[in-house]
Amino acid sequence: MKTTRQYGRRKVTLKDVAAQVGVSHTTVSNAYIRPGQLSAALREKIFAAAQELGYTGPDPAAKQLATGHSGALGFLFSEDLPYAFSDPAVLAVLNGVAKSCDEMETDLALISAGSSLRNMNTPVSLGNAAVDGYILYSVAPDSRCVLMAQQRNVPLVVVDQPRLDNVPYVGIDDRGAAYNAAKTLLELGHRRFGILSLKTAHDDYFGILTAKRRANIAHSTIAMRLEGYLTALQEAGIAPENVPAWEIPINSEESGAEGARFLLNRQNAPTAILAMSDRVAIGAMQTIRAAGLSIPEDVSIFGFDDIPAAALSDLSTIRQPHERKGMEAVRLLTQQDGRQNKNVILETELVARGSIGPAPKG
Amino acid sequence: MKTTRQYGRRKVTLKDVAAQVGVSHTTVSNAYIRPGQLSAALREKIFAAAQELGYTGPDPAAKQLATGHSGALGFLFSEDLPYAFSDPAVLAVLNGVAKSCDEMETDLALISAGSSLRNMNTPVSLGNAAVDGYILYSVAPDSRCVLMAQQRNVPLVVVDQPRLDNVPYVGIDDRGAAYNAAKTLLELGHRRFGILSLKTAHDDYFGILTAKRRANIAHSTIAMRLEGYLTALQEAGIAPENVPAWEIPINSEESGAEGARFLLNRQNAPTAILAMSDRVAIGAMQTIRAAGLSIPEDVSIFGFDDIPAAALSDLSTIRQPHERKGMEAVRLLTQQDGRQNKNVILETELVARGSIGPAPKG
DNA sequence: TTGTAAGCGTTATCAC
DNA sequence: GTGATAACGCTTACAA
Numbered sequence: 001m002k003t004t005r006q007y008g009r010r011k012v013t014l015k016d017v018a019a020q021v022g023v024s025h026t027t028v029s030n031a032y033i034r035p036g037q038l039s040a041a042l043r044e045k046i047f048a049a050a051q052e053l054g055y056t057g058p059d060p061a062a063k064q065l066a067t068g069h070s071g072a073l074g075f076l077f078s079e080d081l082p083y084a085f086s087d088p089a090v091l092a093v094l095n096g097v098a099k100s101c102d103e104m105e106t107d108l109a110l111i112s113a114g115s116s117l118r119n120m121n122t123p124v125s126l127g128n129a130a131v132d133g134y135i136l137y138s139v140a141p142d143s144r145c146v147l148m149a150q151q152r153n154v155p156l157v158v159v160d161q162p163r164l165d166n167v168p169y170v171g172i173d174d175r176g177a178a179y180n181a182a183k184t185l186l187e188l189g190h191r192r193f194g195i196l197s198l199k200t201a202h203d204d205y206f207g208i209l210t211a212k213r214r215a216n217i218a219h220s221t222i223a224m225r226l227e228g229y230l231t232a233l234q235e236a237g238i239a240p241e242n243v244p245a246w247e248i249p250i251n252s253e254e255s256g257a258e259g260a261r262f263l264l265n266r267q268n269a270p271t272a273i274l275a276m277s278d279r280v281a282i283g284a285m286q287t288i289r290a291a292g293l294s295i296p297e298d299v300s301i302f303g304f305d306d307i308p309a310a311a312l313s314d315l316s317t318i319r320q321p322h323e324r325k326g327m328e329a330v331r332l333l334t335q336q337d338g339r340q341n342k343n344v345i346l347e348t349e350l351v352a353r354g355s356i357g358p359a360p361k362g
Numbered sequence: 363m364k365t366t367r368q369y370g371r372r373k374v375t376l377k378d379v380a381a382q383v384g385v386s387h388t389t390v391s392n393a394y395i396r397p398g399q400l401s402a403a404l405r406e407k408i409f410a411a412a413q414e415l416g417y418t419g420p421d422p423a424a425k426q427l428a429t430g431h432s433g434a435l436g437f438l439f440s441e442d443l444p445y446a447f448s449d450p451a452v453l454a455v456l457n458g459v460a461k462s463c464d465e466m467e468t469d470l471a472l473i474s475a476g477s478s479l480r481n482m483n484t485p486v487s488l489g490n491a492a493v494d495g496y497i498l499y500s501v502a503p504d505s506r507c508v509l510m511a512q513q514r515n516v517p518l519v520v521v522d523q524p525r526l527d528n529v530p531y532v533g534i535d536d537r538g539a540a541y542n543a544a545k546t547l548l549e550l551g552h553r554r555f556g557i558l559s560l561k562t563a564h565d566d567y568f569g570i571l572t573a574k575r576r577a578n579i580a581h582s583t584i585a586m587r588l589e590g591y592l593t594a595l596q597e598a599g600i601a602p603e604n605v606p607a608w609e610i611p612i613n614s615e616e617s618g619a620e621g622a623r624f625l626l627n628r629q630n631a632p633t634a635i636l637a638m639s640d641r642v643a644i645g646a647m648q649t650i651r652a653a654g655l656s657i658p659e660d661v662s663i664f665g666f667d668d669i670p671a672a673a674l675s676d677l678s679t680i681r682q683p684h685e686r687k688g689m690e691a692v693r694l695l696t697q698q699d700g701r702q703n704k705n706v707i708l709e710t711e712l713v714a715r716g717s718i719g720p721a722p723k724g
Numbered sequence: 725t726t727g728t729a730a731g732c733g734t735t736a737t738c739a740c
Numbered sequence: 741g742t743g744a745t746a747a748c749g750c751t752t753a754c755a756a
Binding site: 059062067 | 732733735
Binding site for chain 4: 373375376377387388391395420421423424425426427428429
């Protein structure tokens with residue numbers, strides 16, 4: 001991509017407009033940003049001249065260099081963009097961010113963490129993007145871009161992950177929500193549980209969630225959810241080591257289906273499955289039905305997120321206010337008036353649907 | 363959002379690093395962009411100093427001002443962002459764009475046309491974003507931002523809409539695809555058709571797609587699809603005026619359901635419905651079934667797009683290579699080496715599923 | 725291999 | 741209300 005000059009004609013600047021009208025370039029600048037400083041007539045005259053010359057307003061880069069801010073914010077994903085666009089939960093958050101940006105006339109730059117991690121040879125910044133601040137969305141705590149974002153010395157807000165000192169945080173009570181889900185199933189009489197966990201660490205492992213891995217969970221949201229589940233079960237006298245768990249490689253229906261196969265094929269297969277996302281749960285439901293079992297007569301299942309597909313699948317789940325997460329993040333980023341550490345914990349709601357029922361007799 | 367300086371410490375610049383190491387300004391700059399110009403040892407020394415001082419690389423704004431380009435591109439939606447994120451077809455395109463951007467290490471700025479249309483008092487540019495080029499995605503031809511984008515004097519690429527002189531274009535053969543859909547239903551013996559059309563103009567109208575509106579369709583993709591349908595029908599001896607059509611207000615399932623109610627409540631209700639999007643078709647299917655009719659025994663229905671939900675609903679449709687649209691757009695934007703007018707028309711595929719069948723007897 | 729100096733197009737300060 | 745002048749932080753001939 002070449003610069004404007006590729007077209008031959010030199011870029012039209014403030015100066016050109018000023019010359020045309022016969023005023024100083026300051027006055028033209030004022031016409032755009034301080035309307036009160038000149039007569040309406042002159043302002044009109046300037047705009048007319050600009051129009052005629054093909055001047056499209058102050059150059060964003062120059063403006064930013066002079067003012068120190070760009071009017072754009074960066075939304076930083078941990079996953080690659082293609083994945084992000086396929087996940088309804090991510091989209092809902094992004095939706096909220098977009099809404100708020102729209103209102104504030106702020107531009108939105110999408111930045112995938114993946115891309116920033118490539119150039120290991122050169123200490124690159126996070127994207128070439130000129131942004132006034134970053135929203136870190138569910139970024140792995142050990143990711144290099146966390147450090148990079150902090151070094152950049154612009155306002156930051158974290159959504160979901162990771163918890164950072166002196167950085168505002170938007171999230172939910174993952175632990176409490178998970179606790180309630182497990183509790184609900186316990187009250188229905190279930191005693192044999194299985195857990196479908198999202199990735200616990202930034203590696204390529206998937207399979208049985210071993211005790212060792214349980215103890216070293218890098219992703220705090222996952223750790224909290226697991227803790228919530230296990231705490232409820234433990235309170236009911238069910239020891240964590242007696243609760244089989246499967247760690248999936250990626251948040252998708254297929255992975256959920258695979259995890260469910262593991263759980264159902266064990267001795268003493270669970271009558272209740274706790275899944276850390278709706279996509280995983282929906283995949284698991286397919287496996288359950290394919291095995292000739294009924295939901296909820298034979299197996300109850302609980303999801304997490306309440307994506308649109310959950311209602312269609314009659315899946316019980318934890319409703320997260322995804323969109324509000326995004327909106328709060330923008331608000332926090334925009335209103336950062338000091339170093340105060342404002343956190344926002346949003347409410348979740350337990351949505352009971354047809355996927356859960358009393359534990360089967362016997 | 364304040365500038366960096368809010369934190370008290372002055373921003374670290376190239377100069378500071380240069381002073382620290384005891385070299386010039388330029389050498390430090392070279393360390394970042396022209397590694398060949400200095401010894402590896404010196405380069406390391408410079409990076410070390412940068413690290414120590416907290417220098418995070420050249421300031422994007424300053425860099426852009428000096429070089430003339432930003433390494434970012436703008437993706438311009440006609441709809442507001444929140445809508446865009448709810449439309450699977452839009453997302454798929456965005457996905458393709460994101461993929462390509464990722465590869466090229468280009469940043470992606472999302473810009474909704476809506477926001478640019480607000481400040482009518484000041485001639486604002488498209489977003490504050492400093493971008494090297496724009497992808498215009500399905501923007502209404504009469505939208506102000508088309509003009510604004512052109513004035514900005516940066517490379518442009520249009521996806522789907524509108525066709526612009528001297529601007530590369532990425533799209534499909536809407537007319538041909540629609541023609542094939544109608545043809546397929548004709549071959550199944552259908553004679554009574556109904557059309558569910560997307561918005562034809564940029565106003566608040568919805569309801570019967572009148573002859574007058576049919577003749578004044580602002581959105582070229584819609585015009586082409588309608589023409590494709592009607593041409594096929596006309597060739598089979600069915601006059602356009604005998605084909606009822608409903609124009610929906612917004613591309614959603616609800617609107618489709620409403621449109622289908624109109625079509626089914628008429629005298630001589632259609633046995634075949636041509637919908638211009640899958641979302642609309644899926645909404646219509648609900649109405650059809652709610653009316654006690656079977657698909658495809660009583661009514662056949664054809665969608666457009668092949669979004670994931672189409673397969674789940676067993677909906678026949680036209681598969682568009684959404685993702686490739688996005689990738690091609692980035693390619694065209696990036697490779698613009700002159701003023702040549704490269705257009706890309708991607709292939710579509712007719713996907714026949716269970717939603718179509720022979721016309722009912724009688 | 726390194727340094728000097730001239731921009732890049734704005735905004736901001738402060739006189740007039 | 742208006743206009744010089746100095747930043748803003750960097751890139752890039754060109755010179756050494």
